[in-house]
Amino acid sequence: MIDAYLTHLAILIGIYSILAISLQLSLGYGGLLNLGHFSFFGIGAYASALLSVEGVPFVICLLFAGMVAAFFGWLLSIATNKLKGDYSALVTLGFSFVVYAVLLNWVALTNGSLGIAGIPRPNFLGIDFSNNLYFLLLVVFIALLSYLFIRKICSSSFGRALESTRDDELAAKLLGKNTTKLKRASLLIAAFFAGISGSLFAAYITFIDPSSFTFTNLIPILSIVIVGGLASLPGTIVATVVVVLLPEPFRFIGFPTSILGPIRQIMYATILLLIIYLKPRGFYGKIDLE
Amino acid sequence: MSIFLQLLINGVIAGAIYALVSSGFSLIYSTNKFVHFAHGGVIALSAYFFFWTLSNSSLTPVVVIALTMLFSALLGYLLNKVFYKPLRAKKSSSLILFVTSMAILILSEALVLLIFGANAKTINLIKNNHGMEIAGAIITPLQLAIIGTAVLLFLGLYLFMKKTKIGKAMRAVADNKEVAEIVGISSEKIYSWSFAIGSAIAGIAAILISLEQNIEPTMGTSLMVKGFISAIIGGVGSVPGAILGSFSLGLTENFGTWFLPSGYKDAIAFLLLFVFLLFRPQGILGIKNKQR
Numbered sequence: 001m002i003d004a005y006l007t008h009l010a011i012l013i014g015i016y017s018i019l020a021i022s023l024q025l026s027l028g029y030g031g032l033l034n035l036g037h038f039s040f041f042g043i044g045a046y047a048s049a050l051l052s053v054e055g056v057p058f059v060i061c062l063l064f065a066g067m068v069a070a071f072f073g074w075l076l077s078i079a080t081n082k083l084k085g086d087y088s089a090l091v092t093l094g095f096s097f098v099v100y101a102v103l104l105n106w107v108a109l110t111n112g113s114l115g116i117a118g119i120p121r122p123n124f125l126g127i128d129f130s131n132n133l134y135f136l137l138l139v140v141f142i143a144l145l146s147y148l149f150i151r152k153i154c155s156s157s158f159g160r161a162l163e164s165t166r167d168d169e170l171a172a173k174l175l176g177k178n179t180t181k182l183k184r185a186s187l188l189i190a191a192f193f194a195g196i197s198g199s200l201f202a203a204y205i206t207f208i209d210p211s212s213f214t215f216t217n218l219i220p221i222l223s224i225v226i227v228g229g230l231a232s233l234p235g236t237i238v239a240t241v242v243v244v245l246l247p248e249p250f251r252f253i254g255f256p257t258s259i260l261g262p263i264r265q266i267m268y269a270t271i272l273l274l275i276i277y278l279k280p281r282g283f284y285g286k287i288d289l290e
Numbered sequence: 291m292s293i294f295l296q297l298l299i300n301g302v303i304a305g306a307i308y309a310l311v312s313s314g315f316s317l318i319y320s321t322n323k324f325v326h327f328a329h330g331g332v333i334a335l336s337a338y339f340f341f342w343t344l345s346n347s348s349l350t351p352v353v354v355i356a357l358t359m360l361f362s363a364l365l366g367y368l369l370n371k372v373f374y375k376p377l378r379a380k381k382s383s384s385l386i387l388f389v390t391s392m393a394i395l396i397l398s399e400a401l402v403l404l405i406f407g408a409n410a411k412t413i414n415l416i417k418n419n420h421g422m423e424i425a426g427a428i429i430t431p432l433q434l435a436i437i438g439t440a441v442l443l444f445l446g447l448y449l450f451m452k453k454t455k456i457g458k459a460m461r462a463v464a465d466n467k468e469v470a471e472i473v474g475i476s477s478e479k480i481y482s483w484s485f486a487i488g489s490a491i492a493g494i495a496a497i498l499i500s501l502e503q504n505i506e507p508t509m510g511t512s513l514m515v516k517g518f519i520s521a522i523i524g525g526v527g528s529v530p531g532a533i534l535g536s537f538s539l540g541l542t543e544n545f546g547t548w549f550l551p552s553g554y555k556d557a558i559a560f561l562l563l564f565v566f567l568l569f570r571p572q573g574i575l576g577i578k579n580k581q582r
Contacts, residue, residue: 079564079568087567090325091567094564100556101556104553105553216399263404265396265399265400265403266397266400270393270397272393276386277376277377
């Protein structure tokens with residue numbers, strides 16, 4: 001019983017850490033306050049779920065989810081690249097509302113507010129991942145790959161050029177960097193990994209509906225990235241563990257779920273406020289939130 | 291013809307509601323220069339304050355209305371003093387203030403949910419609210435009152451900004467903070483004033499909206515989103531622009547339902563936002579060359 005609960009938490013931590021490090025790439029390294037990041041998670045979840053209920057193998061669903069999300073990341077970058085600072089943040093916020101409206105209203109495709117039920121668990125290489133322990137191993141494996149990949153590109157010349165664009169776009173341009181391309185690529189890659197984590201989420205929960213992908217859900221992920229510190233990947237992982245586990249004790253006090261939801265929101269909002277006031281660099285951050 | 295007229299009336303009503311939200315927001319934005327998303331939280335909390343006071347006290351509605359406006363003005367004033375002032379003192383960027391206001395919005399929404407529960411509440415203050423027919427289209431007295439109040443409010447706001455000392459000082463700070471400070475206007479004082487006045491307008495919005503629609507915990511966010519889109523369309527930081535944008539949005543949304551299912555109203559609103567952000571980011575009345 002305890003084991004099953006811990007496995008469940010570990011799987012959530014794995015899925016959220018992929019989502020958080022992908023936001024880190026776009027916010028921490030790229031400097032774009034992407035309030036629509038959670039929509040890529042939702043797009044990935046839906047893309048993957050729609051294919052997998054048709055019996056498409058999981059690996060294809062996973063990659064398809066990443067690619068569809070990346071495509072929308074590219075679309076969004078066309079808008080964000082033209083704008084500055086809080087305006088680009090607001091476009092991403094608008095994007096998240098459009099995605100939500102489409103998920104809710106395009107009933108023929110998404111089944112509207114009823115959502116998609118009966119999403120199959122992955123089953124490949126002769127392993128049945130309906131066993132949570134195996135699923136955890138799969139999540140850890142993919143999370144590790146994502147982490148290594150994002151760390152690799154962040155420490156590459158691409159990552160350094162991206163950071164210089166974040167700090168001073170004009171200077172980066174003067175040095176001959178194509179900043180538009182850099183920012184576009186970072187958003188695209190970030191969206192790809194958010195889509196991957198969405199696909200894992202759908203396959204794990206086996207049921208998705210639009211309400212799981214509203215913009216308020218972004219607050220915990222944003223807290224993770226800011227608590228961990230901008231442009232710090234290990235910090236992000238530590239913060240994911242902390243932020244996912246933090247509201248869990250309330251479950252044992254015996255609050256009903258109707259109270260648990262708002263309490264969790266209050267907690268995340270408070271964490272966000274505290275970190276902004278007390279430690280704006282987060283715990284491992286290299287740069288200030290700007 | 292009557293469908294056209296009905297959509298026109300619905301559009302104007304929606305526009306008046308959005309304008310009530312966006313005018314206060316724009317007023318705060320014009321002097322403070324950051325996106326105060328928690329304005330939606332102020333509206334939701336004021337609506338619930340109005341609801342609670344009406345049903346738990348024997349005060350007459352007029353007193354409750356006055357109390358609600360006082361409550362919202364005080365709430366806005368305190369939000370500025372407690373949350374934003376310390377950040378400004380630390381020279382935080384407008385992006386941080388924006389994230390802070392988001393956290394406050396989520397916080398207020400969760401508080402309302404915790405205290406009042408998730409189900410929608412109805413205020414039955416106005417008993418006799420039957421629709422009247424004008425050339426085949428239906429409008430209720432309350433909806434007429436909303437449009438009338440909105441128009442009166444905007445006239446009052448216009449006179450306030452043009453004629454009074456504080457209004458002039460607010461415009462000065464909005465135009466150029468440094469120069470305003472050189473001639474002896476305290477910008478902190480003006481920030482407080484704009485928060486108090488902008489939030490009092492939010493209180494009026496909360497009262498009228500809660501009479502017209504049900505109130506629910508998420509109302510702040512959804513109203514704020516619409517008010518915010520209106521402000522961008524009209525030209526952010528310009529109160530007349532915000533009002534113009536609100537009516538444009540209300541009309542576009544409602545005429546859009548001629549072609550699309552009504553569930554897509556929100557999507558229409560955002561498409562309009564995208565079109566403006568990409569092709570005219572300064573909005574209808576905005577001035578070009580400002581950094582966006």
